[in-house]
Every structure is written in C-alpha cells, then in structure tokens.
Amino acid sequence: MVKIGPIELSDFPLLLAPMEDVSDPPFRAVCKENGADLMYTEFISSEGLIRDAAKSVQKLDIFEYERPIGIQLFGSDVQTMGECAKIATRANPDLIDINYGCPVKQVACRGAGAALLQDIPKMVQMTKAVVDATHLPVTVKTRLGWDDNTKNILEVAERLQDIGIQALTIHGRTRAQLYKGDADWTLIGRVKENPRITIPIFGNGDIDSPEKAVEYKNRYGVDGVMIGRASIGYPWIFNEIKHYIATGEHRPAPTVQDRIEACRKHLDFSVRWKGPRVGIVEMRRHYANYFKGLLDFKPFRTRLVLVDTHDEVLSILHEVSEAYEEMYNV
Template identity: 65%
Template sequence: MVSIGNIVLTESPLLLAPMEDVSDPPFRAVCKAFGADLTYTEFISSESLVKGAIRSRRKLDIFANERPVGIQLYGGDEDSLALASAIVEATNPSLLDINFGCPVKGVVGRGAGAGVLRDPDRMVRLTEACVRSTRLPVTVKTRLGWDEGSKNILDVAERLQDAGIQALTIHGRTRCQLYKGEADWDLIGKVKNNPRMRIPIFGNGDIDSPQKALEYTNRYGVDGIMIGRAAIGYPFIFREIKHYRLTGEMPPAPTVEERVAVCRMHLEGALSWNGPAQGLNEMRGRYAHYLKGLPGIQEYVRRLVRLPDADSVAALLSKIEASYCGYVTEAHPIKLVDYHANCAL
C-alpha cells in the first residue's frame, strides 16, 4: 500500500492530474468511478482565494463520491499561500497540493507555478508556509526544472521533502518544453531511487496506454502514476490499466453503449453542480472527446452542442446509441489531447 500522511491508497495507485477547466467535480467523479484512486481539483490561485473570488471558491467544492481528493493551490506569495492553506483546510479535503509545474505564461509571470522553478530557495519557503499553516498532508506537483540546462529536480526533491511535504509528483518535462516532446522519466526514476527519499514519488507525463503504465512503473520504480491528458474523454484508461496489470491482457475497447453512458453520467453531474444553463454550456466541449472515433459522429456532435436543454441532449444521445448499436470500436493508442496548445513562453 502507498500512504500519504493518513491517506492509505492501493498499491501502485493511479492519480487523476489537476487540469484547469477539466478536473471539475463531475469529471473527477467519472474518473473515480472508472478506477482513479486519488483525484485533484483544478488549480486555485491563493491570492484569489484569499480575496474571496467566486470562481476560486467554487473550485473548493468536493463530494463524497470522489474522495480521496486533493485541493491544489498555486501562488507566489508566502502570506497568501499560508492564508489560502488555512481556508482549504476548513473545506476538509484529503490533502493540499502545491502547483510548482503549471507552464502557462499568465501563471509563470506572477512568479507562481513553474515560475518558481528558477528559484529553489523561494520554492522551499513557499512550501514551508503551506506546511506550517495546515494539518492536512501537503504534497507538491512540479517539473524537472526550468529548461534543459537547469534540471534541478534531484536537489529540489530532497529540499521539498525536508520542508515537510508527504508526497511528490514529477512531470517529466521542463517548463520550456510545455507539453511538447517526450517526457523524460529517467530523472523521475533517479529521484525515486535516491536512498534519501522517504516519501512516495509519482510519475507524470505521456502515459497513454496500459502497457506504458506498467512498463514505466516497473522500469522506474515509482510509487504510482498520475494521468492527465489521456483521461480527457477516456476515463476508461484507469480501468484498462488495472485490468492489464492483473491479467497481462488488454480488455475489450469500450462499447458505444459505455461511451454514451459515461457521457450521460458526466452530463448529469454537470447539471447537478452547475445548474441547467451552465451545466449544458460546460458539456459542449466534452461530447467530441467521449464520442471520438465513431464514423460520422461529427454531425451528431454539432447538433449536441446547439441543443437548448438537457432533455433534448438526452434524446439525441439515445439516438446516437441506437444508431451505432453493435458497432465495435477497435482498441488503439490514445491520442493525447494537446492541452495548453497555445501556451506561450
């Protein structure tokens, strides 16, 4: 078993990555239902949370059907992070995670997210401020370094552990790589195999198949794997990884009925959490991901995003299910969504 503070997870757990505009409560619940062992909220600005911004406060919403769940904060000011940590604790999540990895220009420019990678001393001070301000287990998600010439994760990992964090997730790219190129898991493995490290080390980056998940777990010895882009529209990946680990065989690809059922489940969650109008709006970008690969599905998706109410969407989903009844999708490598494709350096 893998433990983060008082949270006991399964052996080699699967984590759902925190993704802005993706990892909301309805999506987390879907991934949890298909085998995610630990989920995270979208990242929350500590400054906005302290100021009481409505959007930031809503990101604190967590529900019983998605636990254990961590709330992720980012920020570049020690006082704001400390105050935000206390606010987070009052909402009773399972843990608090600090984002030192987001490469988005707007975050980095404020000295937060991956912007802290160039100043390890400051990274440690920010971490200590969070640890001092909460009784929750504090974890960190970060990257290998700022650029190819400053991959300092081996030293940073030890210092963050000394600052009091209880688990570390490493994305195998630098900030300057954004989400391009291949993730470098060699350094992740070196952190895990450093005899000084006592906390769980989770690897993240490019896991898009059960075969790769098992291969990387065994090769690099990580305590678990965090999955992000590959789960967008395909929560089945958690179930598939666990099945492959247990049997050594790939399960059948999800049926059309399963795809539509997951789409309905997500829709119901979105309507419940956001209300009818906002719930429908939030789902408009999701249909294509859940239904991709079905021949001629684009026209159905164009209709889905224009429908004015939930009943109309439900009726069209039923028509899609009937139209593709018996259609067998082939198992094929998952194409990673180009998340933050337009993120400028």
C-alpha cells in the same frame, strides 16, 4: 501499500491529474467510478481564494465519494499561500497539493506555478508556509526544471522532503517544453532511486496506455502514476491499467453504450452542479473526446454543441445509441 501521511492507497495507485477547466466534480465522478485512486481539484488561485472570488471558492467543492481527494493551490506570494492553505483546510480535503508545474503564461509569468523552479529558496519558503498552515498532508506537483539548463528536480525533491511534504509528483518535461515532445522519465527514476528520498514519488507525462504504465512502473520504479490528458473522454483508462497490471491482458474496450452512459452521467452532474445554462455550455468541450473514433460522428457532435437544453442533449445521445447499435454492437 503506498501511504501519504495517514492516507492509505493501493500498491501502485493511479492519480487523476488536476487539470484546469477539466478536473471539476462532474469529471472526477466518472473517473472515480472507473478506477482513479486519488484525485485533485482544478488548481485554485491563492489570490482568488483570499479575495473570495466565486470561481475559486466553487472549486473547493468536494464530495464524500471522491475521497481521498486533494485541493491543489497555486500562487506567487508566500504569506498568501499560507493563508490560502488555511482556507482550503476548512473545506476538509484529505490533503493539500501545491502546483509548481503549471507552464502556461498567465500563471508562470506572474511568478506562480512552474516559475518557482527558477527560485528554489522561495519555493522552499512557500512550501514551508503551507506545511505550517495545515494539519493535512502536503504534496507537490512540479516539473524537471525551468529549461534544459536548469533541471533541478533532484535538489527540489530533497529540499521539499526535508521541510515536510508527504509525496511528490513529477511531470517529465521542463517548463520550456510546455506539453511538446516526449516526457523524459529518466530524472524521475533518479529521484526515486535516491536513498535520501523516502516519500512516494509519482510520475506524470504521456501515460496513455496500460502497456506504457506497466513499462514505466518497471523501468523507473515510481510508486504510482498520474494521468491527465489520456483520461479526458476516456475515464476507463484507470481500470484498464489496473486490469493489465493484474492479469497481463486487456479489458474489452468501452462500447458505444458505455461511452453514452459515461457522457450522460457527466452531463447530469454538470447540470446539477453548475446550473442548466453553464452546465450545458461547459459540457460541449467533452463530446468530441467521449466519442472519439466513431465513424461519421461529426454531424452528431455539431448538433450536441448547438443545443441549449438538457433534454435536447439526452435526445441526441439516444439517437447516437440507435445509430451505432448495429455498427458497434451496442
């Protein structure tokens, strides 16, 4: 059993990554149903939360069936991050996570996210401010370093553990790499092997199949893995990995009907939570992923991203079911 403070997880938990514009409650719901053990909100700007910005406040929404769930925060000001942690704590998550890994310009160039990898003393100070501001377990997600010349994750892991974080997730790339090239898990393994490290270490980066999850589990000894992009449109990956670990065999691939049902549940929740207009518009980014690989699906996708009502989307999904019934044994 893996423990994060009082939170008890399975022997090898599978975490859903906090992905901006993806990891909202509707998406989390389908991932939880399909085996995600621990999930996080989209990252929330500390500045936005302090200003009571509507988008940031809405991201605090969590639901009982999601537990355990963490709220992820990012920011560049130590005091503001401490205040933000207090606000997030009142939303009653199971833990608070700090984002020191986001590489995108609008975050890193403002001194937040992965930018803190260039200023370890400030990272330590900020982390302590968050730890001191909440009674909840605090965890961190970060990268190997800023670039190839500053892969300082071994130092970061020790120093953050020393001031009280309860778990660490490491993405196997530097900030300079963004999401390009292959993730390098070698340093993640070295952090896990460090006898000074006693907190759970989770690996992140390029886990896109059951085989890879098992290979990296055995090779690098991590306590669990965090899955991001591979879960978009394919929430079944969590239970597929669990089944493969338990049996050494693959689960049957999701049928077209499975895809339609997951997409419909995602859509229904999106409309309920965001309202009919925003819910429909924001679902448009997901259709290509849910139906990736289906022969001649493009005409259906084109229609799905053009219609404006819930009923119209459901009608097209019904057509998809009928069109692929014989071809894919729905």
